[in-house]
Amino acid sequence: MTLLIYLGSFLVVGLAARQIGGYLTRFNLPLISGYLVAGILIGPFVLNIIPHEGIDSLRFISDVSLAYIAFAAGSELYLNEIRGRLKSIAWYSATLFIAPYVLGIIATLLLINSIPFPEELQTQGRIAVALLSASILVALSPSSTIAIVNELRARGSFTKTVLGVTVVLDVGVIILFAFSSSIADVFLSDTMLDLGFVLLLIFEFALALGIGYLVGRLLQLILSMRLSSYVKMALILLVGYGVFWGSAEIRELTHHDLPFEIFIEPLLVCMIGSFWLNNWSDYRDEFVHLLEEMGPAIYVLFFTLVGGSLSLDILATVWPIALILVLVRAVGLFIGSYAGGIITRDPPQHRRYTWLAYITQAGIGLGLAQEIAVEFPELGTGLPTVLISAIVISQLLGPPFLKFAIRRVGEAHTPADHHPDTQRDAVIAGIDGQAVALAQRLEAHDWQVRLLDVDESHVKYCREERGFDAWHVSAITxxxxxxxxxDATDALIAMFDDDKLNWEICQVAYEDFGIRRLIVRLNDFNRELQQQFTSIGATIVYPATTMVNLLDQLARAPQSAQLLLQSQPDEEIVQITVTDEDVDGKPLRDLRLPSEVLVLSITRNGQYIVPRGYTVLRLGDEITLIGDPECLRNVTARLGY
Structure with a gap:
């Protein structure tokens, strides 16, 4: 009963943590900082909503989350994606693996007297702590790196190498942690390193490899079943938890019944299973999709639990040690990345900035720090607290440094600033019968239209025979x-017969002129090209499916479809931009719009708002209206353009 009360309280706090995380993002803080803050607030050191025993009883959430993190790490390493730059990725991974690890061991040994432990550590215990600490300093954050790369739309050799190294090290750090924890287990139990230990270590890794393969097969079986996605997600998490439970049971049984203890690192088993499924099965896409669906909820619960388990009394005294470890790690990253750049003969500019791309730490690092607290309770909470603090600092510093590095090497492709004016205008790229008809419709609604084409004969016909403002361009640059x-153009409509040209002109319009309203007529269905258009916010019109959708709409909702087809001359739909300063800050009900006009939607900073009487308008809002054409023109003149 007590467990249910703690679990219910924690789930409620998890909902609050999500809101806190979203609020802190306004100050350019990562989401996990909000989750950690929420956990600290409900933990035993602040509000004590969930005391120490409650945190301990919720450890199964930590096990499920760690299994998920290991699954996610294995799913990120897709061999086909890194083969093109395998040599560079291998060298960078090796140097970035060695340098931070070695410096981390040295720094931990020098600082170990400042870290509180339940009892004084002997030499072997100090080495064990140094190995565990250093292995976590190697960890990176693929999810944060991928998010920044997508945000900047970065592409190029530098970006490809950074992504590849980040993913490889995410897998490598789990293997390193498994190795380090096995050695630490021996040292902390006052046993000697001998041939027997080496053989036991090899046996444990072989066992983890075999069980990992079986886990991969089991995941494949689950994905092959005709079950709902929610059931599949639950079964995947159940498999992960089963790995952690089984590892603990084997460790406990062998500790009491055998002259030696067998420890199979559950993180390694889950990662191997996911890696096998990702590279040698037909269910990669579905598995990755399910992990993405689960991710937000798992991260909220896990990082909130981590925050609740933080010892604030220890944190107040050890934060300088965490800061020193962050600096030592940064030095190791610089040495490792510079050495990797020299070996691979990367450009000097890449060598100068590469280390900045690897500062960020997040999920896997926090997971491993939490795993230390679970696997080695005899070390207390001092070491995990130091490591979690160092990871949080790295998470705060890392994203800005990564953005800076990508921009400095010239691989960021963010959109230019857009400065719209009061004249609605559009450019139609690719001249044919549909393009000319579209131009006529837009001009009938007081839009200024220009057409362009790479074929000079098309331009000549459009200009001389149809009287349009048509331009010939020799190249899409x-x-x-x-x-x-x-930078004032409102819309680009790409209608070339060649989808490659459509992509090129949309890309230039977005990156160099800041045009956000991009519409493309896609000639051939291509998933990769569709994803490229979607990445820049382009609206894709695929003629075959568009016609089917329109006919479906006519059958089910004929009135709305007729509005789009403009077959009802007494009603029209328009979208206007609010530019009148007298309207700024006024609620809709105070505008006294004509009864023949209805507000359908409001878009503000890319977010849709359902309009109500008390909805306040702001400058720059995009308002969609329906009503009498003459009334709509009057309303447009009042509000903007």
């Missing part, structure tokens, strides 16, 4: 398009 596109 910023320089060639600068006479047609500018």
């Amino acid at each position: 910023k320089e060639a398009l600068s006479e047609v596109l500018n």
Whole structure:
């Protein structure tokens, strides 16, 4: 009963933690900082909603989360994606593996007297702590790195290497931690390193490899079943928890019944199972999708629990040690990345900035720090607290440094600033019958339209025979398009017969002119190309499916479809931008709009708002209206353009 009360309280706090994390992102803080803060607040050192015994009884949440983190790590390493730069990735991984690890061991040994432990450590115990600490300093954060790369739309050799190394080390650090924890277990139990230990270590790793393969097969079986996605997610987490439970049971049984203890690192087993499934089965896409679906909820619960388990009394005294470890790790990253750059003969500019790309730590590092507290309770909470503090500092510093490095090497492709004016204008790329008809419709609604094409004969026909403002461009480059596109252009409609040209012009319009409203007529369905268009926010119109959707809408909701087809001349749909300062800050009900006009939606900073009478308008809001055409023109003149 007590467990249910703690669990219920924790789940409620988890919902609050999500809100706190979202609020802190406004101050450019990572989501996990909010989760940790929520955990600290409900923990035994602040509000004591969940006391020490409650935190201990919720350890199964930690086991499930750690299994998920290991599954995610294994799923990120897809061999086909790194083969192109395998040599560079291998060298960088090796140097970034060795340098921080060696410096981490030395630094921990020098600082160990400042870390509180339940009892004084002997030499073997100090070495064990140094090995565990240093292995966590090697950890990186693929999820944070991928998020920054996507945000900056980064591409190039530097970015590919950084992504590859981050993923490889995420897997490598689990193997390193398994190795370090096995040695630490021997040292802390006052046994000697001898041939028997080496053979036992080899046996444990072989056993982990075999069980990991079986876990991969079991995951494949689950994914092959005709079950709902929620059931599959529950079964995947159950398998992960079963690995942790089985590892603890084997360790306990062998400790009492055998002259030696067998410890199979559950993180390693889960990672191997996921790695096998990801590379040698047909269920990679579904597995990755399910992990992505589970991720937000798992991270909220796990990081909130980590925050609750932090010892604030120890944190108050050891934060300088955490800061020193962060600095030592940064030095190790610089040495390792510079050495890797020299070996691979990367450009000097890459060598100068590469180390900044690897500062971020997050999920796997926190997971391993938490695992130390579980596997080695005799070490107390001092070491995990120091390591978690160091990881949080790295998580705060890492993303800005990664952005800086990508920009300095010239591989960021963020959109240019957009400066719209009061004249609605569009550029149609690719001239054919549909393009000309579209131009006529837009001009009928007072839009200024320019057409362009790479085929000069198309341009000549459009200009001389149809009387449109048409331009010939010799190439799809910023320089060639600068006479047609500018940073005030409202929309680009790409209608080339060649989808490659459509992608090129959308990319230039987005990156060099800041045009956000991109519409593309896709000629051939291509998933990869579709993802590229989606990455820049382009709206894709695929003629075959669009016609089916329109017919479906006509059958089920004929009135709405007729509005889109403009077959009802007494009603029209328009979208306007609020530019009148007198309207800024006013609720909709105070605008006294004509009864013939209805507000359908409001878009603000890319977010849709359901309009209500008390909804306050802001400058720059995009408002969608429906109503009488003449009334709509009057409302547009009042509010903006």
